[in-house]
Amino acid sequence: MADIKPFRGVFYNQEVVGDLSAVVAPPYDVISPEDEEYYRHAHPNNVIRLILPTEDSIGDKYYNAAEILRKWLATGVLVRDNQDCLYLCVQEFMFRGEWKRRFGFTCLVRLEEFGSGKVRPHENTLPKPLEDRLNLMRATRSNFDSVFGLYAGRTIPEMLVSFVAAPPDASTTDRDGAWCHVWRMSDSHVIQNVAEAIRDEPLIIADGHHRYSAALAYRDEMRAIHGAHDPEAPWEYVMMTLVSFDDPGLVVLPTHRLVRNIADFSPARITAQIGEFFELKETPAAQLEKEVASANGTRATFGLYLGNGISYVMRLKPTIAPENMVEIPGSDALKRLDVSVLHGLILDKLLGIGAQQVASGNNVGFTRDVETAMHCVDNGEYQMLLVMNPTKVDQIMTVTSMGDRLPQKSTFFYPKLLTGLVMRVMD
Secondary structure (H helix, E strand, O other): OOOEEOEOOEEEOHHHHOOHHHOOEOOHHHOOHHHHHHHHHHOOOOOHHHHOOOOOOOOOHHHHHHHHHHHHHHHOOEEEOOOOEEEEEEEEEEEOOEEEEEEEEEEEEEOOOHHHOOEEOOEOOOHHHHHHHHHHHHHHOEEOOOEEEEEOOOHHHHHHHHHHHOOOOEEEEOOOOOEEEEEEEOOHHHHHHHHHHHOOOOEEEEEOHHHHHHHHHHHHHHHHHHOOOOOOOHHHEEEEEEEEOOOOOOEEEOOEEEEOOOOOOOHHHHHHHHOOOEEEEEOOHHHHHHHHHHOOOOOOEEEEEOOOOOEEEEEEOOOOOHHHHOOOOOOHHHHOOHHHHHHHHHHHHHOOOOHHHHHHOOOEEEEOOHHHHHHHHHOOOOOEEEEOOOOOHHHHHHHHHOOOOEOOOOOEEEOOOOEOOOEEEOO
Protein backbone atom coordinates (compact mmCIF):
# COMPACT_ATOMS: atom_id res chain seq x y z
CA MET A 1 0.00 0.00 0.00
CA ALA A 2 2.84 2.42 0.81
CA ASP A 3 5.08 3.39 -2.10
CA ILE A 4 8.51 4.62 -1.04
CA LYS A 5 11.77 5.42 -2.78
CA PRO A 6 15.27 6.80 -2.01
CA PHE A 7 16.33 10.37 -2.72
CA ARG A 8 19.36 12.64 -2.74
CA GLY A 9 19.28 14.14 0.72
CA VAL A 10 20.54 17.62 1.55
CA PHE A 11 22.90 17.93 4.51
CA TYR A 12 24.79 20.61 6.34
CA ASN A 13 28.45 20.74 5.34
CA GLN A 14 30.16 20.14 8.68
CA GLU A 15 33.43 21.56 7.35
CA VAL A 16 31.61 24.88 6.94
CA VAL A 17 29.16 25.02 9.87
CA GLY A 18 31.07 22.99 12.47
CA ASP A 19 29.04 21.49 15.33
CA LEU A 20 25.70 20.26 13.98
CA SER A 21 23.94 20.90 17.29
CA ALA A 22 24.22 24.64 16.57
CA VAL A 23 22.38 24.43 13.23
CA VAL A 24 19.59 21.88 13.84
CA ALA A 25 16.26 22.54 15.56
CA PRO A 26 13.02 20.75 16.47
CA PRO A 27 10.11 20.78 14.00
CA TYR A 28 8.68 24.25 13.43
CA ASP A 29 5.39 23.58 15.24
CA VAL A 30 6.88 22.80 18.67
CA ILE A 31 9.19 25.82 18.80
CA SER A 32 8.12 28.45 21.34
CA PRO A 33 8.93 32.16 20.80
CA GLU A 34 11.69 31.84 23.39
CA ASP A 35 13.13 28.79 21.65
CA GLU A 36 12.94 30.56 18.29
CA GLU A 37 15.06 33.38 19.65
CA TYR A 38 17.57 30.86 21.00
CA TYR A 39 17.97 29.12 17.64
CA ARG A 40 18.30 32.40 15.74
CA HIS A 41 21.28 33.28 17.91
CA ALA A 42 22.76 29.75 18.01
CA HIS A 43 24.35 29.99 14.55
CA PRO A 44 23.98 32.24 11.47
CA ASN A 45 23.13 29.13 9.42
CA ASN A 46 20.65 27.58 11.84
CA VAL A 47 17.75 25.83 10.08
CA ILE A 48 15.29 28.10 11.91
CA ARG A 49 15.86 30.60 9.08
CA LEU A 50 14.37 28.09 6.64
CA ILE A 51 11.49 26.66 8.68
CA LEU A 52 10.42 29.89 10.45
CA PRO A 53 11.62 32.66 8.11
CA THR A 54 11.08 36.35 8.86
CA GLU A 55 9.90 39.22 6.71
CA ASP A 56 12.11 42.22 5.93
CA SER A 57 12.27 45.19 3.57
CA ILE A 58 13.54 42.99 0.73
CA GLY A 59 10.76 40.43 0.61
CA ASP A 60 8.15 38.42 2.48
CA LYS A 61 9.24 35.58 4.74
CA TYR A 62 8.69 32.81 2.21
CA TYR A 63 10.73 34.61 -0.46
CA ASN A 64 13.46 35.11 2.13
CA ALA A 65 13.51 31.41 2.99
CA ALA A 66 13.94 30.58 -0.70
CA GLU A 67 16.79 33.09 -1.04
CA ILE A 68 18.55 31.74 2.04
CA LEU A 69 18.24 28.19 0.72
CA ARG A 70 19.61 29.22 -2.68
CA LYS A 71 22.55 31.01 -1.06
CA TRP A 72 23.41 28.15 1.30
CA LEU A 73 23.38 25.65 -1.55
CA ALA A 74 25.50 27.93 -3.76
CA THR A 75 28.11 28.63 -1.08
CA GLY A 76 28.42 25.06 0.21
CA VAL A 77 26.71 25.57 3.57
CA LEU A 78 24.35 22.84 2.38
CA VAL A 79 25.39 19.95 0.14
CA ARG A 80 23.36 17.36 -1.70
CA ASP A 81 24.16 13.66 -1.89
CA ASN A 82 25.52 12.46 -5.21
CA GLN A 83 23.30 9.36 -5.21
CA ASP A 84 19.85 8.28 -4.08
CA CYS A 85 19.75 6.87 -0.56
CA LEU A 86 17.53 5.84 2.28
CA TYR A 87 18.69 7.37 5.56
CA LEU A 88 18.74 5.31 8.72
CA CYS A 89 17.78 7.59 11.63
CA VAL A 90 18.42 6.34 15.17
CA GLN A 91 17.58 8.41 18.24
CA GLU A 92 18.94 7.55 21.68
CA PHE A 93 17.48 9.27 24.72
CA MET A 94 16.85 9.04 28.45
CA PHE A 95 13.26 8.43 29.52
CA ARG A 96 12.32 7.92 33.16
CA GLY A 97 15.82 6.85 34.08
CA GLU A 98 16.25 4.41 31.20
CA TRP A 99 18.16 4.83 27.93
CA LYS A 100 15.97 4.09 24.94
CA ARG A 101 16.62 3.77 21.21
CA ARG A 102 14.15 4.61 18.46
CA PHE A 103 14.92 3.14 15.06
CA GLY A 104 13.61 4.76 11.87
CA PHE A 105 14.50 5.53 8.29
CA THR A 106 13.94 8.59 6.10
CA CYS A 107 12.67 8.18 2.53
CA LEU A 108 10.26 9.64 0.01
CA VAL A 109 6.66 8.44 0.27
CA ARG A 110 4.20 8.74 -2.59
CA LEU A 111 1.48 11.20 -1.63
CA GLU A 112 -1.94 9.60 -1.24
CA GLU A 113 -5.31 11.09 -0.43
CA PHE A 114 -6.29 10.33 3.15
CA GLY A 115 -9.42 8.53 1.96
CA SER A 116 -7.35 5.89 0.16
CA GLY A 117 -6.33 4.25 3.44
CA LYS A 118 -2.70 4.03 2.32
CA VAL A 119 -1.61 7.00 4.41
CA ARG A 120 -3.80 7.70 7.42
CA PRO A 121 -3.94 10.79 9.62
CA HIS A 122 -4.57 10.42 13.33
CA GLU A 123 -5.32 14.08 14.13
CA ASN A 124 -7.26 16.88 12.49
CA THR A 125 -5.56 19.87 10.88
CA LEU A 126 -6.13 23.63 11.16
CA PRO A 127 -6.34 26.06 8.20
CA LYS A 128 -3.74 28.62 9.32
CA PRO A 129 -0.68 26.34 9.75
CA LEU A 130 -1.67 24.43 6.60
CA GLU A 131 -1.59 27.62 4.51
CA ASP A 132 1.72 28.64 6.10
CA ARG A 133 3.43 25.35 5.20
CA LEU A 134 1.97 25.45 1.69
CA ASN A 135 3.34 28.96 1.09
CA LEU A 136 6.76 27.82 2.29
CA MET A 137 6.69 24.83 -0.07
CA ARG A 138 5.61 27.00 -3.00
CA ALA A 139 8.56 29.32 -2.42
CA THR A 140 11.29 26.78 -1.63
CA ARG A 141 10.16 23.56 -3.36
CA SER A 142 11.58 21.73 -0.37
CA ASN A 143 10.82 19.50 2.60
CA PHE A 144 12.81 20.79 5.58
CA ASP A 145 10.86 19.13 8.43
CA SER A 146 10.30 15.42 7.89
CA VAL A 147 6.81 14.02 8.33
CA PHE A 148 6.92 11.33 11.05
CA GLY A 149 5.07 8.13 10.05
CA LEU A 150 4.36 4.78 11.68
CA TYR A 151 4.07 1.32 10.16
CA ALA A 152 3.43 -2.16 11.55
CA GLY A 153 5.98 -4.95 11.93
CA ARG A 154 9.63 -5.58 12.83
CA THR A 155 10.94 -6.89 9.50
CA ILE A 156 12.43 -3.62 8.26
CA PRO A 157 14.46 -2.82 11.40
CA GLU A 158 15.99 -6.28 11.14
CA MET A 159 17.07 -5.47 7.57
CA LEU A 160 18.77 -2.23 8.61
CA VAL A 161 20.25 -2.92 12.03
CA SER A 162 23.62 -4.01 10.62
CA PHE A 163 24.25 -0.45 9.38
CA VAL A 164 24.62 0.88 12.93
CA ALA A 165 27.87 -1.09 13.32
CA ALA A 166 29.58 1.55 11.13
CA PRO A 167 30.22 5.13 12.27
CA PRO A 168 27.24 7.39 11.45
CA ASP A 169 27.47 9.92 8.63
CA ALA A 170 25.98 12.61 10.86
CA SER A 171 25.43 12.74 14.60
CA THR A 172 24.32 15.37 17.10
CA THR A 173 22.23 16.03 20.20
CA ASP A 174 19.16 18.15 20.83
CA ARG A 175 18.75 20.53 23.77
CA ASP A 176 17.25 17.74 25.91
CA GLY A 177 20.35 15.59 25.46
CA ALA A 178 18.81 13.11 23.00
CA TRP A 179 21.25 11.84 20.38
CA CYS A 180 20.34 11.51 16.72
CA HIS A 181 22.52 9.51 14.32
CA VAL A 182 22.12 9.22 10.54
CA TRP A 183 23.56 6.63 8.14
CA ARG A 184 23.34 6.75 4.34
CA MET A 185 22.07 3.54 2.73
CA SER A 186 22.65 3.44 -1.03
CA ASP A 187 22.68 -0.34 -1.58
CA SER A 188 19.98 -0.90 -4.22
CA HIS A 189 19.30 -4.44 -2.99
CA VAL A 190 18.61 -3.23 0.57
CA ILE A 191 16.46 -0.36 -0.71
CA GLN A 192 14.41 -2.73 -2.84
CA ASN A 193 13.89 -5.12 0.08
CA VAL A 194 12.72 -2.30 2.34
CA ALA A 195 10.36 -0.95 -0.34
CA GLU A 196 8.86 -4.40 -0.89
CA ALA A 197 8.50 -5.05 2.86
CA ILE A 198 6.57 -1.85 3.45
CA ARG A 199 4.47 -1.98 0.29
CA ASP A 200 1.68 -3.93 2.01
CA GLU A 201 1.65 -1.66 5.07
CA PRO A 202 -0.57 1.42 5.54
CA LEU A 203 1.27 4.37 7.07
CA ILE A 204 -0.10 6.44 9.94
CA ILE A 205 1.06 10.01 10.37
CA ALA A 206 2.39 10.49 13.89
CA ASP A 207 3.63 14.08 13.44
CA GLY A 208 3.43 16.42 10.49
CA HIS A 209 -0.23 16.42 9.46
CA HIS A 210 -0.01 20.01 8.22
CA ARG A 211 3.20 19.30 6.31
CA TYR A 212 1.65 16.27 4.64
CA SER A 213 -1.57 18.13 3.81
CA ALA A 214 0.44 21.05 2.40
CA ALA A 215 2.40 18.61 0.21
CA LEU A 216 -0.90 17.18 -1.08
CA ALA A 217 -2.16 20.67 -1.94
CA TYR A 218 1.15 21.55 -3.63
CA ARG A 219 1.01 18.34 -5.66
CA ASP A 220 -2.46 19.21 -6.91
CA GLU A 221 -1.32 22.70 -7.87
CA MET A 222 1.63 21.32 -9.81
CA ARG A 223 -0.58 18.80 -11.62
CA ALA A 224 -2.87 21.65 -12.67
CA ILE A 225 0.03 23.85 -13.82
CA HIS A 226 1.72 21.12 -15.85
CA GLY A 227 -1.51 19.75 -17.26
CA ALA A 228 -0.40 16.15 -16.99
CA HIS A 229 0.16 13.56 -14.32
CA ASP A 230 3.74 12.32 -14.22
CA PRO A 231 3.76 9.69 -11.45
CA GLU A 232 7.47 10.24 -10.82
CA ALA A 233 7.37 14.05 -10.66
CA PRO A 234 9.05 15.31 -7.46
CA TRP A 235 5.84 16.84 -6.11
CA GLU A 236 4.23 13.40 -6.13
CA TYR A 237 6.32 12.51 -3.04
CA VAL A 238 7.00 13.90 0.43
CA MET A 239 9.90 13.24 2.79
CA MET A 240 8.96 11.00 5.72
CA THR A 241 10.77 9.26 8.55
CA LEU A 242 9.14 5.90 9.28
CA VAL A 243 9.21 4.05 12.61
CA SER A 244 7.65 0.70 13.49
CA PHE A 245 4.66 0.63 15.83
CA ASP A 246 6.50 -2.18 17.62
CA ASP A 247 9.65 -0.15 18.22
CA PRO A 248 10.49 -0.35 21.95
CA GLY A 249 11.74 3.25 21.80
CA LEU A 250 8.40 4.64 20.64
CA VAL A 251 7.29 6.97 23.46
CA VAL A 252 4.05 8.97 23.52
CA LEU A 253 3.65 11.74 26.09
CA PRO A 254 0.45 13.53 27.11
CA THR A 255 -0.43 17.11 26.29
CA HIS A 256 -2.45 18.72 29.09
CA ARG A 257 -5.22 21.31 28.71
CA LEU A 258 -5.40 24.76 30.30
CA VAL A 259 -8.83 26.42 30.29
CA ARG A 260 -9.74 30.13 30.44
CA ASN A 261 -12.47 32.65 29.61
CA ILE A 262 -15.30 30.66 31.20
CA ALA A 263 -18.03 33.14 32.12
CA ASP A 264 -19.03 33.27 35.82
CA PHE A 265 -16.32 30.76 36.67
CA SER A 266 -16.68 29.15 40.07
CA PRO A 267 -14.53 26.25 41.36
CA ALA A 268 -17.46 25.02 43.46
CA ARG A 269 -19.80 25.00 40.45
CA ILE A 270 -17.19 23.32 38.25
CA THR A 271 -16.57 20.51 40.72
CA ALA A 272 -20.32 20.01 41.17
CA GLN A 273 -20.83 19.72 37.41
CA ILE A 274 -17.89 17.35 37.01
CA GLY A 275 -19.12 15.30 39.97
CA GLU A 276 -22.20 14.29 37.97
CA PHE A 277 -20.01 12.16 35.70
CA PHE A 278 -16.74 11.63 37.58
CA GLU A 279 -15.58 10.34 40.93
CA LEU A 280 -13.53 13.11 42.53
CA LYS A 281 -10.68 12.44 44.92
CA GLU A 282 -8.89 15.39 46.49
CA THR A 283 -5.13 15.02 46.26
CA PRO A 284 -2.05 17.22 46.94
CA ALA A 285 -1.19 19.32 43.91
CA ALA A 286 2.43 18.13 43.99
CA GLN A 287 1.21 14.53 43.58
CA LEU A 288 -1.47 15.18 40.97
CA GLU A 289 0.43 14.11 37.83
CA LYS A 290 1.72 10.95 39.53
CA GLU A 291 -1.72 10.06 40.90
CA VAL A 292 -3.32 10.46 37.47
CA ALA A 293 -0.69 8.22 35.88
CA SER A 294 -1.10 5.51 38.55
CA ALA A 295 -4.88 5.49 38.07
CA ASN A 296 -4.61 5.00 34.31
CA GLY A 297 -6.81 2.08 33.32
CA THR A 298 -10.04 1.18 31.61
CA ARG A 299 -11.92 4.30 32.79
CA ALA A 300 -10.96 7.80 31.66
CA THR A 301 -8.92 9.52 34.37
CA PHE A 302 -7.78 13.14 34.63
CA GLY A 303 -6.27 15.59 37.05
CA LEU A 304 -8.13 18.80 37.87
CA TYR A 305 -6.26 21.82 39.25
CA LEU A 306 -8.26 24.92 40.26
CA GLY A 307 -5.53 27.08 41.76
CA ASN A 308 -4.27 27.75 45.29
CA GLY A 309 -3.29 24.11 45.70
CA ILE A 310 -6.83 22.79 45.12
CA SER A 311 -6.59 19.64 42.99
CA TYR A 312 -8.49 16.43 42.36
CA VAL A 313 -8.09 13.14 40.56
CA MET A 314 -11.26 12.64 38.53
CA ARG A 315 -12.24 9.23 37.22
CA LEU A 316 -15.23 8.51 34.99
CA LYS A 317 -17.99 6.79 36.94
CA PRO A 318 -18.45 3.12 35.98
CA THR A 319 -22.10 3.82 35.12
CA ILE A 320 -21.13 6.37 32.45
CA ALA A 321 -20.62 4.93 28.94
CA PRO A 322 -18.52 7.37 26.86
CA GLU A 323 -19.91 6.03 23.58
CA ASN A 324 -23.35 7.27 24.71
CA MET A 325 -22.22 10.59 26.20
CA VAL A 326 -19.44 11.86 23.95
CA GLU A 327 -21.08 13.69 21.06
CA ILE A 328 -18.35 13.59 18.46
CA PRO A 329 -18.54 11.84 15.08
CA GLY A 330 -16.71 8.54 14.94
CA SER A 331 -16.48 5.02 16.27
CA ASP A 332 -17.09 3.87 19.83
CA ALA A 333 -13.35 3.20 20.09
CA LEU A 334 -12.68 6.88 19.39
CA LYS A 335 -15.30 8.04 21.90
CA ARG A 336 -13.81 5.87 24.65
CA LEU A 337 -10.37 7.50 24.42
CA ASP A 338 -9.44 9.77 27.32
CA VAL A 339 -8.82 12.67 24.95
CA SER A 340 -12.29 12.24 23.43
CA VAL A 341 -13.92 12.14 26.86
CA LEU A 342 -12.06 15.31 27.79
CA HIS A 343 -13.05 17.20 24.63
CA GLY A 344 -16.54 15.78 24.13
CA LEU A 345 -17.75 15.51 27.72
CA ILE A 346 -15.75 17.95 29.87
CA LEU A 347 -14.91 20.79 27.48
CA ASP A 348 -17.97 20.68 25.22
CA LYS A 349 -20.82 19.28 27.32
CA LEU A 350 -19.89 20.67 30.74
CA LEU A 351 -17.96 23.86 29.94
CA GLY A 352 -19.51 24.82 26.61
CA ILE A 353 -16.18 24.85 24.77
CA GLY A 354 -16.81 23.16 21.42
CA ALA A 355 -14.39 22.22 18.68
CA GLN A 356 -14.58 25.66 17.06
CA GLN A 357 -13.73 27.43 20.31
CA VAL A 358 -10.83 25.03 20.92
CA ALA A 359 -9.48 25.75 17.44
CA SER A 360 -9.70 29.53 18.01
CA GLY A 361 -7.24 29.35 20.90
CA ASN A 362 -9.32 31.70 23.07
CA ASN A 363 -10.41 29.11 25.62
CA VAL A 364 -7.89 26.26 25.63
CA GLY A 365 -4.11 26.20 25.86
CA PHE A 366 -1.86 23.16 25.55
CA THR A 367 1.14 22.27 27.68
CA ARG A 368 3.35 19.33 28.67
CA ASP A 369 4.67 21.00 31.83
CA VAL A 370 2.27 20.48 34.73
CA GLU A 371 4.22 22.56 37.25
CA THR A 372 4.40 25.61 34.99
CA ALA A 373 0.74 25.16 34.05
CA MET A 374 -0.24 25.23 37.72
CA HIS A 375 1.55 28.56 38.09
CA CYS A 376 -0.50 29.85 35.13
CA VAL A 377 -3.68 28.96 37.04
CA ASP A 378 -2.38 30.43 40.29
CA ASN A 379 -1.55 33.77 38.65
CA GLY A 380 -4.93 34.02 36.93
CA GLU A 381 -3.77 33.54 33.35
CA TYR A 382 -5.97 30.43 33.19
CA GLN A 383 -8.87 29.26 35.35
CA MET A 384 -8.18 25.54 35.50
CA LEU A 385 -5.83 22.78 34.36
CA LEU A 386 -6.81 19.33 33.15
CA VAL A 387 -3.98 16.79 33.44
CA MET A 388 -4.05 13.87 31.02
CA ASN A 389 -2.57 10.44 30.51
CA PRO A 390 -0.99 9.73 27.10
CA THR A 391 -2.91 8.09 24.29
CA LYS A 392 -1.55 4.57 23.80
CA VAL A 393 0.01 3.48 20.51
CA ASP A 394 -2.39 0.54 20.13
CA GLN A 395 -5.31 2.94 20.60
CA ILE A 396 -3.98 5.11 17.78
CA MET A 397 -3.72 2.03 15.55
CA THR A 398 -7.28 0.94 16.34
CA VAL A 399 -8.87 4.35 15.83
CA THR A 400 -7.04 5.17 12.60
CA SER A 401 -7.86 1.76 11.13
CA MET A 402 -11.53 2.78 11.41
CA GLY A 403 -10.92 6.02 9.54
CA ASP A 404 -11.30 8.22 12.64
CA ARG A 405 -9.15 11.17 13.68
CA LEU A 406 -8.30 12.28 17.20
CA PRO A 407 -8.65 15.88 18.42
CA GLN A 408 -5.64 18.15 17.92
CA LYS A 409 -2.79 17.73 20.40
CA SER A 410 -3.86 14.20 21.32
CA THR A 411 -0.32 12.86 21.14
CA PHE A 412 3.23 14.06 21.64
CA PHE A 413 5.78 11.61 20.27
CA TYR A 414 9.07 11.95 22.12
CA PRO A 415 11.71 12.84 21.15
CA LYS A 416 10.85 14.94 18.13
CA LEU A 417 12.72 14.37 14.89
CA LEU A 418 15.50 16.90 14.45
CA THR A 419 15.11 19.29 11.54
CA GLY A 420 18.31 19.94 9.56
CA LEU A 421 20.01 16.56 9.67
CA VAL A 422 18.41 15.37 6.41
CA MET A 423 16.44 17.69 4.13
CA ARG A 424 15.01 17.42 0.66
CA VAL A 425 15.06 19.89 -2.22
CA MET A 426 12.91 18.94 -5.20
CA ASP A 427 14.77 18.41 -8.46
